[in-house]
Amino acid sequence: MKEIGYYQNRFVDINDKVVPIQERGHQFGDGIYEVIRVYDGNLFTFEEHIDRLEQSAEAIELDLPYSKEEIHNIVQEGLDRSGIKEAEIYIQITRGIYNRQHHYPDGPAVFSMTVRHARKIDESTKERGIDTIVLDDVRWLNCYIKSLNLLPNVMAKQAAMKQGCAEAILHRDGIVTEGSSSNVFIVKSGTVYTHPATNRILNGITRQKVIEIAEKLRIPVEKVHFDLEMLRSAEEVFMTNTSMEIMPVRKIDEIELSTDRPITMKLIEEFQKLI
Numbered sequence: 001m002k003e004i005g006y007y008q009n010r011f012v013d014i015n016d017k018v019v020p021i022q023e024r025g026h027q028f029g030d031g032i033y034e035v036i037r038v039y040d041g042n043l044f045t046f047e048e049h050i051d052r053l054e055q056s057a058e059a060i061e062l063d064l065p066y067s068k069e070e071i072h073n074i075v076q077e078g079l080d081r082s083g084i085k086e087a088e089i090y091i092q093i094t095r096g097i098y099n100r101q102h103h104y105p106d107g108p109a110v111f112s113m114t115v116r117h118a119r120k121i122d123e124s125t126k127e128r129g130i131d132t133i134v135l136d137d138v139r140w141l142n143c144y145i146k147s148l149n150l151l152p153n154v155m156a157k158q159a160a161m162k163q164g165c166a167e168a169i170l171h172r173d174g175i176v177t178e179g180s181s182s183n184v185f186i187v188k189s190g191t192v193y194t195h196p197a198t199n200r201i202l203n204g205i206t207r208q209k210v211i212e213i214a215e216k217l218r219i220p221v222e223k224v225h226f227d228l229e230m231l232r233s234a235e236e237v238f239m240t241n242t243s244m245e246i247m248p249v250r251k252i253d254e255i256e257l258s259t260d261r262p263i264t265m266k267l268i269e270e271f272q273k274l275i
């Protein structure tokens with residue numbers, strides 16, 4: 001098994017230095033990305049991720065260099081070459097190589113990819129839940145685009161880590177949006193609440209699966225705005241993304257939540273069956 005990379009039409013060693021200095025992704029963060037999980041050698045929700053990649057591309061007027069089928073072939077070949085069964089695939093498309101002028105170049109977009117071992121989710125962390133801090137959401141207003149520009153997200157995550165926490169819960173004027181790299185759900189009186197899929201959040205693929213599961217289990221889901229007061233008085237809180245799946249929250253700033261999490265546990269159990 002070995003981790004591998006791909007850059008502009010060829011497979012490379014994961015540690016090869018292949019990105020040219022005039023790359024738009026490198027110079028401007030001018031591009032988009034996706035993170036896809038592989039469980040036991042099988043791509044999980046690949047279609048959904050590529051659909052979202054196409055939406056992001058359209059939103060920034062970027063022509064994808066490959067069709068969905070071509071992307072699938074590259075990803076599958078990468079996976080086969082790596083021999084990794086529990087993998088995390090990172091796909092990145094930038095607006096290519098240019099002479100550092102702000103406007104769009106005419107040249108083709110550049111596709112890159114890494115196939116790496118998935119980060120192991122520590123079962124004891126999942127049982128205990130993660131600690132979080134609440135921060136102002138200072139990002140732009142097009143968070144539905146999975147953009148390479150992650151500086152505010154990176155800063156929020158670092159602020160959380162500095163305080164010994166695993167994730168930051170963001171809010172805009174008191175309305176809870178999402179995490180620095182995840183979506184946020186709360187449970188109140190048996191109902192699950194999460195921010196609607198507007199331009200203020202990334203519509204997580206895991207989020208969509210959780211909503212589907214909840215609806216199948218006849219657990220009511222409200223995709224509505226909720227505020228910090230509601231977050232802080234929630235009975236259960238959890239966060240979702242491709243890497244950590246469904247992760248219970250133990251603490252929000254100084255507030256300790258109950259470790260009794262019947263709805264979160266049911267959703268985790270059902271999600272486990274899906275993967």
Ligand code: PDD
Nearest residue numbers: 035180181182183202204205206241242
């Ligand atoms: N991030 N919101 C933000 C801001 C995210 O960065 C992510 C995922 C999500 C959840 O999306 P999904 O369920 O499709 O993974 C929500 C990925 C994992 C990352 O940047 O590594």
